[in-house]
Amino acid sequence: MFKRNVIGKNSIKIKRSNLSISKIFIYLFLSFWAITTIYPFVWVILNSFRYKGEIRSDSFSIPMGDSFTLDNYITAFERVNIFGAYKNSLIISITVTIVVLLLGGFAAYALARYQFRLRTIVHSLIIASMMFPVFSTIIPVFRMQFSWGIVNTSNLTLSQLSVILPQIAGNLSFAIIVLMGYIQSLPIDMEEAAYLEGYNQLQIYFRIVVPIIKPSFATVAIFTFLWSYNDLFTQMFFLRYRDTYTVTRLLNEIVSIAGINYGLMAAAVVLVVVPVLIVYIFLQKNIIKGMTAGAIKG
Amino acid sequence: MKSVMYKKKAPLILFLTPALLFLCIYLYYPFVMNIINSFSSITGLGTSSKGFNNPWYSNYLKLFTDPIMRTALKNTLLMTVFTIVFQVGMALFLALLIDNISKGVQFFRTVYFFPIVISATALGLLFNLIFLYDGGMLNQLLMKFGVEEFIDWKDQNHYLFTMSFPVMWQYVGFYFVIILTGLNNISPEIYESSEIDGANMFQRIRYISLPLLHNVLGTCLILSITGALKIFDLPWVMMGAGMPMDKSWLLGTYMYNQTFTMGDVDYGSTISIIIVVLGVVISKTANKLYKEKDY
Numbered sequence: 050m051f052k053r054n055v056i057g058k059n060s061i062k063i064k065r066s067n068l069s070i071s072k073i074f075i076y077l078f079l080s081f082w083a084i085t086t087i088y089p090f091v092w093v094i095l096n097s098f099r100y101k102g103e104i105r106s107d108s109f110s111i112p113m114g115d116s117f118t119l120d121n122y123i124t125a126f127e128r129v130n131i132f133g134a135y136k137n138s139l140i141i142s143i144t145v146t147i148v149v150l151l152l153g154g155f156a157a158y159a160l161a162r163y164q165f166r167l168r169t170i171v172h173s174l175i176i177a178s179m180m181f182p183v184f185s186t187i188i189p190v191f192r193m194q195f196s197w198g199i200v201n202t203s204n205l206t207l208s209q210l211s212v213i214l215p216q217i218a219g220n221l222s223f224a225i226i227v228l229m230g231y232i233q234s235l236p237i238d239m240e241e242a243a244y245l246e247g248y249n250q251l252q253i254y255f256r257i258v259v260p261i262i263k264p265s266f267a268t269v270a271i272f273t274f275l276w277s278y279n280d281l282f283t284q285m286f287f288l289r290y291r292d293t294y295t296v297t298r299l300l301n302e303i304v305s306i307a308g309i310n311y312g313l314m315a316a317a318v319v320l321v322v323v324p325v326l327i328v329y330i331f332l333q334k335n336i337i338k339g340m341t342a343g344a345i346k347g
Numbered sequence: 348m349k350s351v352m353y354k355k356k357a358p359l360i361l362f363l364t365p366a367l368l369f370l371c372i373y374l375y376y377p378f379v380m381n382i383i384n385s386f387s388s389i390t391g392l393g394t395s396s397k398g399f400n401n402p403w404y405s406n407y408l409k410l411f412t413d414p415i416m417r418t419a420l421k422n423t424l425l426m427t428v429f430t431i432v433f434q435v436g437m438a439l440f441l442a443l444l445i446d447n448i449s450k451g452v453q454f455f456r457t458v459y460f461f462p463i464v465i466s467a468t469a470l471g472l473l474f475n476l477i478f479l480y481d482g483g484m485l486n487q488l489l490m491k492f493g494v495e496e497f498i499d500w501k502d503q504n505h506y507l508f509t510m511s512f513p514v515m516w517q518y519v520g521f522y523f524v525i526i527l528t529g530l531n532n533i534s535p536e537i538y539e540s541s542e543i544d545g546a547n548m549f550q551r552i553r554y555i556s557l558p559l560l561h562n563v564l565g566t567c568l569i570l571s572i573t574g575a576l577k578i579f580d581l582p583w584v585m586m587g588a589g590m591p592m593d594k595s596w597l598l599g600t601y602m603y604n605q606t607f608t609m610g611d612v613d614y615g616s617t618i619s620i621i622i623v624v625l626g627v628v629i630s631k632t633a634n635k636l637y638k639e640k641d642y
Contacts, residue, residue: 071447071548072447072448075444075445075447075448076448076451078441078444079441079444079445079448079451079455082437082441082459082519083454083455083458083459085516086458086459086461086462086516086520087458087461089473089474089477089484090473092477092484093473093476096476152365152366152369153366155361155362155363155365155366156362156363156365156366156367158362159358159359159362159363160363162353163353163354163359163362164353164354165356165359171363171367174370174375175370178370178374178375180626180627181374181378181623182573182576182577182619182622182623182626183577184577184598184599184602184618184619184622184623185377185378185381185619185620185622185623186373186374186377186378186381187377187619188377188381188384188392188606188612188615188616188619189376189377189378189380189381189384190373190377191392192380192392192393193372193376193377195392195393201393214369214373215373217369217373218369218370218372218373218374219373219374221366221369221370222370222374225366240352241352244352249358250355250358250362251358251361254362275464278466279465279466279467279468279580281466281467281468281579281580281583281584282579282580282599282603285603285607286607296466297466297468297469300466300468300469300472300584301468301583301584303472304472304475304584311476311479314472314475314476315476317472318469318472318473318476321465321466321469322465322469325464325465326461329461329464333457333460336460336464337456337457337460337524340460340463340464340521341521341524341525341528
C-alpha cells in the first residue's frame with residue numbers, strides 16, 4: 050500500500066516535469082513568432098529616429114544621443130502632405146462605412162422580414178455578387194465613371210466620390226448577409242407590439258431593430274472601414290492627382306518622392322502604422338471579431 | 348400578424364431598391380461588360396470600344412502564347428500553394444500549441460493578428476527596408492554573423508521568397524484566430540475523457556482536434572485560395588513591374604499593368620476573367636477533394 054503510493058507520486062511528478070518542459074518549448078516557439086511579428090515594427094520605429102545615413106550601417110542599436118534625430122519627421126511633414134492624405138482617407142472611408150451601414154441595414158431588414166415573390170432570387174443575387182473579385186469589375190466601372198466625368202478630374206470631391214461609390218458596392222453584399230443573419234435571429238414580438246402602437250416601418254426599423262443589433266453594426270463598420278482604408282487597388286485606379294491622395298495611395302508614391310532617403314521612408318511607415326496601432330490597442334477585441342466575421346466575404 | 352405588418356409593398360421597395368441599384372450598377376453590369384470587353388478592342392481606359400476583335404476570341408489565344416502570362420499564372424498558383432501550406436499550416440501549428448497553455452493566450456492572439464489591420468502598402472515599404480540590398484535589416488544581420496557578401500533579395504534566385512514571405516507573414520494571424528475559435532468550440536469534456544483513457548498530446552491532436560476542426564480548416568482552405576488569387580498590394584509595392592526581368596508577375600499585378608501602363612484594356616479584362624474562372628475552379632476542386640478526405 051505504502052509502496053504503491055510512492056510510485057504513484059513519483060510517476061505524477063515525472064509527468065508534471067515533462068509537461069513543464071514541453072510548456073517551455075511551447076512558450077518559446079509562440080514567443081518566437083510573436084517576435085517576428087513585433088520586431089519589424091519596433092525596428093522601423095527606432096530607425097525613423099536615426100540619421101538617414103546611419104540606417105544602412107547600424108540599424109539595430111537604440112538611437113540615443115548623437116544618433117537621435119527628428120529630421121526624418123520634419124522632412125516627412127515638409128515634403129509629403131501626410132495630414133491632407135489622412136483627411137482624404139478619413140472622408141472616403143467614413144462615408145463608405147456610413148452608406149454601407151445605412152443601405153445594407155435597410156436591405157437586410159427587408160430581406161429578413163418581408164415575404165415577397167422574388168425574395169429567393171434577390172438573396173442568391175446578393176450571395177453571388179460576393180464572389181466577384183474587384184479585378185473583374187474595375188475596368189467597366191472606370192469607363193462608366195469616366196463617361197460621367199467623375200474620374201481624371203482635379204476636383205477633390207468628385208475624385209473622392211469616384212472611389213467611394215465602387216467601395217460601397219464592394220462591401221454592401223457582405224454587410225447585407227451579416228446583418229440579415231442577426232435580424233432573422235431576433236424575435237418578432239417587439240416589432241409587432243410597436244406596429245400595434247402605430248409606428249410605421251421606418252420608425253420600427255430605427256427605434257426597435259437598430260438599437261438591438263448595434264453590436265453587429267459595429268462588426269460590419271470595423272470591417273468596412275479597414276477594408277476601404279487599406280484598399281490600394283481601387284485607389285490606384287481612381288486617385289490620379291496628388292492632392293486627392295489617401296494615406297495608402299500616398300505611401301505607394303513615397304518611393305518616388307523619397308528616393309534613397311530611407312529615413313524618410315521609415316518615418317512615413319511609422320506615421321501610417323502608429324495611429325492604427327493605437328486604435329488597435331483599444332479596440333482589438335472588436336477589430337478581431339469584425340475582421341474574422343468578414344471571413345465569409347470572398 | 349406578420350402577414351399584415353410586413354405585406355405592404357411600398358416600404359419594401361424603399362428599403363431594398365437603393366442597395367439593389369448599387370449592386371446592379373457597380374457589380375452586375377460591370378461584370379457582364381467585362382466579359383464583352385474581353386472580346387473587344389479597347390486601347391485606352393477612357394476611349395470607346397473599336398468593336399469586336401477579329402477573331403473575337405483573339406485575346407484568349409494570346410493568353411496561350413504570352414510568356415509573361417505563363418509566368419504570372421505559375422507565380423499565382425505557387426502563391427496559392429504557399430498560402431495553403433505555410434499560412435494555414437503555420438496558423439494551425441500555432442493554434443494547436445496555444446491550446447495547451449492558459450496564460451498569455453490573449454497576448455499572443457493580439458500580437459499575431461496585428462499585421463492584418465496594417466495596410467499592405469505600409470508593410471510593403473517596411474519589407475523593402477528589411478530586404479534592402481545595400482544595408483537592409485537582413486543583410487546587416489547576415490553581416491553580424493560574418494557573411495561577407497550581401498544577398499540581393501530581389502534577384503532571380505530570391506525573388507520568390509522575398510515576394511511571398513511578407514504575404515504569408517501578414518495573414519498567419521488571421522487563420523490563427525479562425526482556427527483558435529474552432530478549437531475553443533470543442534467541448535472540454537471530450538479532452539477530459541481522452542485524458543482518462545491515457546491519450547498523449549499527439550494522439551489528442553490527431554484523433555480529437557483535427558477531425559473536429561475539419562469544417563473550420565475547410566473554410567480556411569477556401570479563404571486562402573480566393574485570397575491568394577487577389578494578392579496585389581504587397582507584391583506591387585515591393586516588386587513593381589515584374590522585377591527582376593518580368594519574373595515576379597502575378598495575375599493581379601499583370602492585369603493592372605496591361606490595363607494601365609500598356610493600355611491594352613481588353614487584354615486586361617481577359618486576364619481578370621481568368622482570375623474569376625481560376626477562383627471558381629480551384630476552390631470547387633479543393634472543396635470536393637477535401638470533403639472526400641476521411642479521418
